[in-house]
Structure formats: C-alpha cells, structure tokens
Amino acid sequence: MKAGWEVVIGLEIHAQLATRSKIFSGASTAYGAAPNTQACLVDLGYPGVLPVLNEEVVHMATMFGLAVNATVAPRSVFARKNYFYPDLPKGYQISQFELPIVEHGELYITDDEGRDKRIGITRAHLEEDAGKSIHEGLERSSGIDLNRAGTPLLEIVSEPDLRSAKEAVAYMRKMHSIVRYLRISDGNMQEGSFRCDANVSVRPVGQQELGTRTELKNLNSFRFVERAINFEIDRQIEVIEDGGEVVQETRLYDSDKDETRPMRSKEESHDYRYFPDPDLLPVEISPEYIETARQQLPELPTAKKRRFTDQYDLKPDDADLLTGSRPLADYFEAAVAATGAKPQLVANWVIGDLSGALNRDSLEIADSKVSATELAGLLTRIHDNTISGKIAKQVFEAMWAGEGDADTVIDAKGLKQITDSTAIEAVVDEVIAANPGQVAEYRAGKEKLIGFFVGRVMQATKGQANPGQVNQILKKKLHD
Amino acid sequence: MSLSKEQVRHIAMLARLKLTEEEYAESVQKLSKIVDFVDQLSAADTRDVLPMAHPLHAVQRLRPDVVTETDERDYLQENAAAVADGLYLVPKVIE
Structure with a gap:
C-alpha cells in the first residue's frame, strides 16, 4: 500500500448455523437437495403460517457470544427487514435490529508485526437466509430455488478496527476457526456456509474523520477477501489522488478479472423499514441458561x-x-x-x-x-x-x-536400523580404506568432510545405519 | 400536510406501487391524516417507558431442532404461475 495512507476495514461475516432444521420451520437444511424439495409453507411465506424459533440457534448464538467474550442479551427481538426480491417470498427477511442476541465482543488476532491485536465485535444477530436465484440456462426467466430460504445465519459484525487486508484475513480465519471449534457452523466456504462482506475506506495518515466507505460483496474465500480489499484500497487512493471522491456504494468482487465494480449505478438508497416482527415474541435468556452453556464451551x-x-x-x-x-x-x-x-x-x-x-x-x-x-x-x-x-x-x-x-x-x-556397532565399524573401516585422499584431507583439518564420510556409510548401509552412531564411530576412527 | 408528495412517492416506490397523479394527491392527504393521528402519541411522556416489542407479555416458545416437514413440492407448485425443473420461474432478474 502507498505510504501516507491509512486503511479502515470492518467485516460482516455470515456463518450458516449447523442445525438440522431451519430457523423458523421444520424443513431440512441439508445441502444439495433437488430444488424446492426442502421449502415448506413457512419458508414459502404462505398466508396464515407462523414462524417458530429453533431452540438450537439460540444455544449456538449463546455459545458464540461466550466464546468471543460478549454480552449475551437477556432479551432480544426479531425484526422484519423489508425489501422486494424474487428469492424472498415474504417480502421481508426476519432478522434482528435494535436488540440483537449478542453484543460487545472481542477477538484477538496476530497483526503484521506478530503482536496480539484486539478486534472489537459490535454485534452478532440471528437471521434467516434467502433463497437462490438461478440465471443460467434460462431465456426470459430466472429460476428460484427456495431450499436455502429460512436457513439459520449468524451475522457477525466487527468494529472498523482492521487496518490491512492481511489483518482482515487473519480476523476471518480466527472467526472461521472459532465457529468450527464450537461446532456451530461447518464453515464450508464453497457451499456458502461462511461468507463475508467488507466495508473499506482510506484516509490520509493523521486524519481523524473516516473516509467514505464502499461495501464489497461476494467474498467467499480467504484469498478473495485479501485480493478484493487490496484492489479496493488502491482504487480508492487513486480516485482521491486524482482529485475525485469515493462514492459510497456496494461493489461486487469479480475473481476472474481480480477487480471490484459497482453493483448497480442507480441503486435506491437502502430503506429497509425495520420493525419488530409481530409473529415472534421476544427471546429471553436466563443467567442459568448462559451458565449451562458456559460449562459446555470447548477449549x-x-x-x-x-x-x-x-x-x-x-x-x-x-x-x-x-x-x-x-x-x-x-x-x-x-x-x-x-x-x-x-x-x-x-x-x-x-x-x-x-x-x-x-x-x-x-x-x-x-x-x-x-x-x-x-x-x-x-x-x-x-x-x-x-x-x-x-x-x-x-x-x-x-x-x-x-x-x-x-x-x-x-x-x-527389512528397514530395521543397524545399531550393532561391530557391523557399523566394519562399514566405516571399508569407507576409510576406499577413500585415502579424503581421509588425509580430513586429518589435515578439513573437518567438513565428515559429511562426505557419513554419506558414504549411509549409502553402503542403504540408510539403515543409525546416523548418531555412524558419526561417533567415524570421528573416533578418523582421529586414530 | 405532514407528508410531502416526494415522501409519498418514495413510499410508493418502496412498496412497488404505481400511482396516478390523482392517486398521489389523495394518498398525500390520507397518509398525512394517519401520521397526524399516530403523532398524538408524541405528546405522551415516555421517559420511563421501555420500548415495547410485542403487546403480549409472553416469551418466545422454542421448537426442538427436528426435521418435521416432508417434500411437498409437486403439490405446492400447483399454485405457481410457472415452474421448470423444480424451480419457480419469475421474470428475468438482472443483476
């Protein structure tokens, strides 16, 4: 990175929770099923259905909160995040907004100088995943597979404490390792079980105020996180140095071209109109429940x-x-x-x-x-x-x-090592007799030649002589 | 009017509603009335009141993590306008 600039990065990690059934329905979450065979009435947003929360996701979020030294909320609330997209049948995603289940955590990473660095975790909240849109192979339509709709996610939001692409990767790796230790997510990045968005901005060293940030999406491998962030850092610095201004926007990383580009130029400003979901009651977690979970934490x-x-x-x-x-x-x-x-x-x-x-x-x-x-x-x-x-x-x-x-x-x-010193001595004697020139040089002070003799003995014994013994016997005989 | 025409236009866009000019005029009036009605709540002193997430004084019931649903795709897709290879078809979404 260019001297004189500081980078500020915050990550939002989506970890798919490893439950058997969905967060609000009894449909299976198994990966790879035929399209829409694991999408039930609740997942499809049919009228009259009610979501019922999976107890396992509460347990998993609690374990996560404890593992990152965070506050597990005694009371948290689900909210509706409203937007229209064909893979979101209800027209809203059930998420958490004002009262997330986990807040104020931390994680330590090793920074570029090998020191421990604290990265704050703003919050982690529970939400449901959307379905999948398929564009390939269809002429005038898009296909919708809702198997993934309603899969439980834990969205983990970091403070903007990361200062380089390498630190971002170190943080992501540590988080990946933690969710797998806790067995709350399989962390499979190819299947999208662990993915990440990065908020990136740059500012001249010494400036207090944060620069305008862009949000990078579609980062589904550690390598892409590093490359996308580095591309974006260079791009933003170039824009500013050329007298321009960074535009706050969402950018997609294209791994084939190794570049980021804006998702949609005239994208409407986000206006999700969050409000508490009347279909779900507040989730309460007792101190006893938290204590029990603490006992179950692995090392x-x-x-x-x-x-x-x-x-x-x-x-x-x-x-x-x-x-x-x-x-x-x-x-x-x-x-x-x-x-x-x-x-x-x-x-x-x-x-x-x-x-x-x-x-x-x-x-x-x-x-x-x-x-x-x-x-x-x-x-x-x-x-x-x-x-x-x-x-x-x-x-x-x-x-x-x-x-x-x-x-x-x-x-x-027949690989048993020869430890019989008589046998080794016999070979050593042969090697010494066969190489009078080297023996003379060695005795004249060229002690590096010991390696040559060891090599010859090992060769003669097909590597089966005990190297320590060979060394000892050689030295003794050469000094005689 | 507590709502401007621009605000109503924004709300209509978010709700994907296409309104005529007459409908806009009418909506500005009607929605403003609703907002004014609810705004009366601002007069109440709520300093010591916790925000209410739900009118019932109850706690969310939890469900065991068990798969209870079976595949009903064929039956459910009878309601769909268009399907192919198990997928629900919608007008092309441009990314």
Missing part, C-alpha cells in the same frame, strides 16, 4: 495454543498451525498420548509429512489414511532407534499406501 484456539506451547513445549508457530482446527489438534494430542517420542517430533510429522500427504490426496484429517495411533507407532520406532527419521519417511509412505502399520512395514522391507 478455544487461543487457550489451546497457549497450552500446547506450555505443556508440550512446542514452537509457537507450530502450536498455531496445530490448533487451527480442532480435529487436527485432537489428532496431535492422540498421537502424543500414544508414543514416548517428543511432542515436537510429533508436531513436525503432523505438520510436515502427514499434512503433505493429506493435501496431496485432498483429504481432511478425519479421513487420514494413517491414524493418530499408527503415526504414534511409527514415531515410537524413531524414538527407540529402530529406524532413522529418513527411513521413517519411507515407512510412512508405505503406511499411507495401505501396506500395514509401522512394524509390519519395517519387517517386510
């Missing part, structure tokens, strides 16, 4: 990261990676519990070879072809010197390919 990413660095003595970056998702953290802890190997070694393997293999096969940790116990079995064999770390990689690949557990693979392939 959250920040606390888990702190515990991982303290209890397992992990590098902070590794603890951060491992606690990014709850299943990954659980996998790590299960593996640590099942082996005597050092937790940092387990962490290296989970972050390295295991994550690499998962990525390669596009698998989630839950579908890993090597279980936590199996990985622990492999690491135990490194720990007790049965195999070297290098051979272990070979064993891991065989395990991944379904050739059995670590011991089976080691036996079948």
Whole structure:
C-alpha cells in the first residue's frame, strides 16, 4: 500500500448455523437437495403460517457470544427487514435490529508485526437466509430455488478496527476457526456456509474523520477477501489522488478479472423499514441458561495454543498451525498420548509429512489414511532407534499406501536400523580404506568432510545405519 | 400536510406501487391524516417507558431442532404461475 495512507476495514461475516432444521420451520437444511424439495409453507411465506424459533440457534448464538467474550442479551427481538426480491417470498427477511442476541465482543488476532491485536465485535444477530436465484440456462426467466430460504445465519459484525487486508484475513480465519471449534457452523466456504462482506475506506495518515466507505460483496474465500480489499484500497487512493471522491456504494468482487465494480449505478438508497416482527415474541435468556452453556464451551484456539506451547513445549508457530482446527489438534494430542517420542517430533510429522500427504490426496484429517495411533507407532520406532527419521519417511509412505502399520512395514522391507556397532565399524573401516585422499584431507583439518564420510556409510548401509552412531564411530576412527 | 408528495412517492416506490397523479394527491392527504393521528402519541411522556416489542407479555416458545416437514413440492407448485425443473420461474432478474 502507498505510504501516507491509512486503511479502515470492518467485516460482516455470515456463518450458516449447523442445525438440522431451519430457523423458523421444520424443513431440512441439508445441502444439495433437488430444488424446492426442502421449502415448506413457512419458508414459502404462505398466508396464515407462523414462524417458530429453533431452540438450537439460540444455544449456538449463546455459545458464540461466550466464546468471543460478549454480552449475551437477556432479551432480544426479531425484526422484519423489508425489501422486494424474487428469492424472498415474504417480502421481508426476519432478522434482528435494535436488540440483537449478542453484543460487545472481542477477538484477538496476530497483526503484521506478530503482536496480539484486539478486534472489537459490535454485534452478532440471528437471521434467516434467502433463497437462490438461478440465471443460467434460462431465456426470459430466472429460476428460484427456495431450499436455502429460512436457513439459520449468524451475522457477525466487527468494529472498523482492521487496518490491512492481511489483518482482515487473519480476523476471518480466527472467526472461521472459532465457529468450527464450537461446532456451530461447518464453515464450508464453497457451499456458502461462511461468507463475508467488507466495508473499506482510506484516509490520509493523521486524519481523524473516516473516509467514505464502499461495501464489497461476494467474498467467499480467504484469498478473495485479501485480493478484493487490496484492489479496493488502491482504487480508492487513486480516485482521491486524482482529485475525485469515493462514492459510497456496494461493489461486487469479480475473481476472474481480480477487480471490484459497482453493483448497480442507480441503486435506491437502502430503506429497509425495520420493525419488530409481530409473529415472534421476544427471546429471553436466563443467567442459568448462559451458565449451562458456559460449562459446555470447548477449549478455544487461543487457550489451546497457549497450552500446547506450555505443556508440550512446542514452537509457537507450530502450536498455531496445530490448533487451527480442532480435529487436527485432537489428532496431535492422540498421537502424543500414544508414543514416548517428543511432542515436537510429533508436531513436525503432523505438520510436515502427514499434512503433505493429506493435501496431496485432498483429504481432511478425519479421513487420514494413517491414524493418530499408527503415526504414534511409527514415531515410537524413531524414538527407540529402530529406524532413522529418513527411513521413517519411507515407512510412512508405505503406511499411507495401505501396506500395514509401522512394524509390519519395517519387517517386510527389512528397514530395521543397524545399531550393532561391530557391523557399523566394519562399514566405516571399508569407507576409510576406499577413500585415502579424503581421509588425509580430513586429518589435515578439513573437518567438513565428515559429511562426505557419513554419506558414504549411509549409502553402503542403504540408510539403515543409525546416523548418531555412524558419526561417533567415524570421528573416533578418523582421529586414530 | 405532514407528508410531502416526494415522501409519498418514495413510499410508493418502496412498496412497488404505481400511482396516478390523482392517486398521489389523495394518498398525500390520507397518509398525512394517519401520521397526524399516530403523532398524538408524541405528546405522551415516555421517559420511563421501555420500548415495547410485542403487546403480549409472553416469551418466545422454542421448537426442538427436528426435521418435521416432508417434500411437498409437486403439490405446492400447483399454485405457481410457472415452474421448470423444480424451480419457480419469475421474470428475468438482472443483476
């Protein structure tokens, strides 16, 4: 970004809540059903129907409020947000306006300098999703699928505390991780279960007053959030530096062209005429209810990261990676519990070879072809010197390919490490005898050559000699 | 008149109503009367009154998170003006 400018960003995140049924009806929320097979009379806005609130969404919103250190409102109210669009059958969306269920929360992110930064959460409110309009393949019509209508959403609104696209992404990732830890949303971005709008403005450094903001829509991946915001920052600075003015408008991000453009030039100003929905009574949440929910809170990413660095003595970056998702953290802890190997070694393997293999096969940790116990079995064999770390990689690949557990693979392939010092000494003697020139150089002071000798011994033993022992024996013999 | 013609025009636009000039004149009068009537409430001192969200002194009943509805698409779409491949058809929406 250009020097002399400051960026101000606030995010609105829509997290789809992972309920079985809709927020106000008993229709299913399962993804991918044939069009309109999960849209009942309530979702279709038929006359005479009444919405009845799903108790699970209240519970989920409460858990969320507690997780971000917010106030869970003792009394909250649903309101109608009025606008016309074909995928909104009632002509209004049931949302919350003046009295949302969650207010005044906070979230800590790591800023660009690696420090903790507090991001305020203004509010989080419950609302229903709209249906989906389909334009492709239809000549003079649009098709409407109302399966999604009435799906519960939690809209999480941040304070304008974010100062760069990177911070916005860090905030969004943290929020993504929290809703998944709480198991209140599956966070699936391809299916639209976790999406984001960004309010972006720029101002000269030192200026108090905020610049005119634009709202960016359609940001359904972490990468797009970063790119769209960066494009928009540059665009706004250019407009102002050219003597123009930023227009307050809604802009769509086009990922193909990597640019934002205004949604509609003559869009009428928003006038939603919110009012309390007479079909729904106020929602009351008792202190006892909140206390019960507090007992059910899982350990959250920040606390888990702190515990991982303290209890397992992990590098902070590794603890951060491992606690990014709850299943990954659980996998790590299960593996640590099942082996005597050092937790940092387990962490290296989970972050390295295991994550690499998962990525390669596009698998989630839950579908890993090597279980936590199996990985622990492999690491135990490194720990007790049965195999070297290098051979272990070979064993891991065989395990991944379904050739059995670590011991089976080691036996079948004859990969057991040579720890018999007589055997190693014999090989070392051969290597020394075969390379008189290098031996002379080494003895004359070129100690870097130790690597050469280790390499030759490992080659001769097909990598199965214990590297520590090889080093020790080589040094002893070369110094004789 | 408590409402201007411009305000009524805005309200009509939000409600997607197409009014004639005569209807506008009439609406300005009638709607202004309603607003004036309700405006009498402003005379009441409401400093110690909590905003009312609902006239009933009751709390929202909650429903267990259970799927209770079955697929009635074919039956429900008998009411629709146009359908295709399970979709409700509407005049083209330009984005």
